[in-house]
Amino acid sequence: MAGQVLDLFYDWAGVLVPTVAIASLVTVVLRKTIFEIPPSLNFPVVHVPSNDTRDAILEGYRKYPDSPFVLPINPPRVVLPMSMFKEVVETAEEDMSFRELVHFMFSGHNTHLGVNVDELVSAIRIDLTKSIGALMPILQDECKLAFDTILKNVKEGEWSAVLAQGAALQIVSRMSGRVFVGPELCRQPGYLRTSTMFTADAAKVRNDLQQYNQLLRPFAVPFLNSLKSLRGHLQDAKKWMDPITNELLPKKGERAKIVPAGSRGAWISWLLKYLPDHEKTSTKLGLLQMQVSFASLHTTTGATTNVRLDIEIFQTRTQLMFKQALLDLATYPQFVDGLRQEIDSVLAEDGEAIDENGQLYITKATIAKMKNLDSFLKESQRLTPLAFDGMSRRLHKKVTFSNGITIPKGVLLTMPIYPSHCKSQSEKNPIIGRDCAPNSAPLDVFDAYRFARLREIPGNEAKYQSTATGEGQFTFGHGPNACPGRFFALYIMKVIMIHVLRNYDLRLLPDALEDVQLVCQILLMGLFRLSSDRGREAVSLK
Ligand code: HEM
Incomplete structure (x- = not known):
């Protein structure tokens, strides 16, 4: 038996x-493969109402301010409590990385995104940032030319409707293009289209590939139109780089050419310094050019799967921020006079400088004295960051944090930066809550000079500048991966804001929809007019 x-x-x-x-x-x-669910995530899952990750993050942060939660989007995200941000930014690149996240989200094998961008980061962090002062004349020249061309129908003394979204895209692209590729190329419609569409097509490749499960993706790749367009952009970029590369590459026995900042080819000469000899080619430089467009366009935006930002996939980051600043200027007109007075009084004291072509321009040092303007931009970004999450990473291996929380390999992590900027969402105050200057509005209210007042408190001068990062200030990330382009981006925005404030009045269209935050993402119509009493008045030179 x-x-x-x-x-x-x-x-x-x-x-x-x-x-x-x-x-x-x-x-x-x-x-x-099919469900792409990371294994054993024993964290609460937050419902995402109709793909609105913003509301889901707010809800998750309200319910779980001190512990991780999961956003069940594709691929799922683990949102960590803000108390862990230091450990996240300090964790070694081999364990978890921002670039790996971009590579994963944007199919880096096919799009070349998220690969090693050390040479790009060095050229931005070291050369571009150091040269911002020297770039002031060309940035202001291009800003004025771009406004005159793009807003040519705006008549003095009359209101005209302007689609701020499209205008901002062209203005910012031209100004950054003037620095990257010089005056001829930066105004060419073909160049402008390629540099903005590269990002749009990269996002399309990402979205297209997400329709297939991971096993089938390699078979889908050859048929993707978005990938064909992307490759076309890279070929165009190479063509544009050919003449500059030939001019700059030293012949045998010659030393590398030094091109002064502001001259055509300077940016390329900075990149060449960091490239190994075998990569000093127009193909590589064209790719870097597209990568810098992408970095200043959409790196983390695409990775957030944020619906509102996905709508605007064609916009540059700086342009989005600039558009938001314009929107805030139109929404809170009570700050316009104060900002104008600051510009006037700083210029009355410093005067303008004259460039080598005899044109007036405002120096970087003079702009740096406009602390209310700096504060306005920082406040604008605090309440409307590009993404409602941020500092996202992909794990290369299983990581156990010091509080015992373990996250498996392959998981995508993110931080709830927007709720952490805004005290009203939680009683866990960020540092700006603790440091609150007297007379500041609550943290969920737009208070244009909040940071200017904070800077007046002894010891705070550098801590609350628009480019500063740290607790409660995560617009540009923080730590070793913090955005290297933020100094450049902010000076572009300041130059544009000063130009607008000195030359135009603006207000929202009277019948602008009620939900301005949403409207601004879809169709922001501003009304501009050349202010008759302020238009281009000459400011006394010292
Ligand atoms: C207002 C405009 C901008 C915003 C809000 C912004 C924001 C960011 C953020 C949040 C990150 C990731 C930081 C992290 O996860 O720790 C980042 C990375 C980066 N940004 Fe920006 N950015 C802006 C403009 C620019 C511009 C104009 C450039 C180039 C000139 C640039 C170049 C880069 C690069 C190269 C990285 C990757 C850094 C790395 O991999 O180490 N960004 N940016």
């Missing part, structure tokens, strides 16, 4: 064991 039972057991075991093994294998493969 016992023998029969044993036989029966062995018969069943012979079937059961392989069946269970195959079933487990299939489950693991399905989880990894």
Whole structure:
């Protein structure tokens, strides 16, 4: 009898064991490929109402301010409590990385995004940032030319409707293009289209590939139109780089050419300094050019799967921020006079400088004295960051944090930066809550000079500048991966804001929809007019 039972057991075991093994294998493969659910995430899941990650993050942060929660989007995100931000930014690149996240989200094998961008980061962080002062004349020249061309129908003394979104895109693209590729190319419609569309097509490749499960993606790649367009942009970029590269590459025995900041080719000469010899080609420089467009356009935006930002996939980051600043200027007109007075009084004291072509321009040092303007831009970004999450990373391996929280390999992490900027969402105050200057409005209210007042408190001067990062100030990330382009981006925005404030009045269209935050993402119509009493008045030179 016992023998029969044993036989029966062995018969069943012979079937059961392989069946269970195959079933487990299939489950693991399905989880990894079809459903893309990272294993064993024992954190609460927050409902995402109609793809609105912003509301889901706010809700998650309200419910779980001190512990992780999951956003069930594709691929799912683990949102960590803000108390862990230091550990996240300080964790070694080999363990979790921002670039790996971009590579994963944007199919880096195909799009070349998220790959090593050390040379790009060095050229931005070291050369571009150091040269901002020297770039002031060309940035202001291009700003004025771009406004005159793009807003040519705006008549003095009359209100005209302007689609601020499109105008801002062209103005910012021209100003950054003037620095990257020089005056001829930066105004060419073909160049402008390629540098903005590269980002749009990269986002399309990402979205297209997400329609397929991971196993099928390699088979789908050759048929993606978005990828064909992307490759076309890279070929165009190479063509544009050919002449500049030929001019700048030293012939045998020659030393590398030094091109002064502001001259055509300077940016390329900075990149060449960091490239190994075998990569000093127009193909590589064209790729870097597209990568810098992408970095200043949409790196983390695409990774957020934020619906509102996805609508605006064609916009540059700086342009989005600039548009938001314009929107805030129109929404809170009570600050316009104060900002104008600051510009006037700083210029009355410093005067303007004259560039080598005899044109007036405002120096970087003079702009730096406009602390209310700096504060206005920082406040604008605090309440409307590009993404409602941020400092996102992908894990290369399982990581256990000092509080015992373990996150498995392959998971995408993010931080709830927007709620952390805004005290009213939680009683966990960020540092700006603690440091609050007297007379400041609550943290959920737009208070244009909040940071200017904070800077007046002894010891705070550098801590609350628009480019500063740290607790409660995460618009540009923080730590080793913090945005290297933020200094450049902010001076572009300041130059534009000063130009607008000195030359135009603006207000929202009277019938602008009620939900301004949403409207601004879709169709922001501003009304501009050349202010008759302020238009281009000459400011006394010292
Ligand atoms: C207002 C405009 C901008 C915003 C809000 C912004 C924001 C950011 C953020 C949040 C990150 C990731 C930081 C992290 O996760 O720790 C980042 C990375 C980066 N940004 Fe920006 N950015 C802006 C403009 C620019 C511009 C104009 C450039 C180029 C000139 C640029 C170049 C980069 C690069 C190269 C990285 C990747 C850094 C790395 O991988 O180490 N950004 N940016």
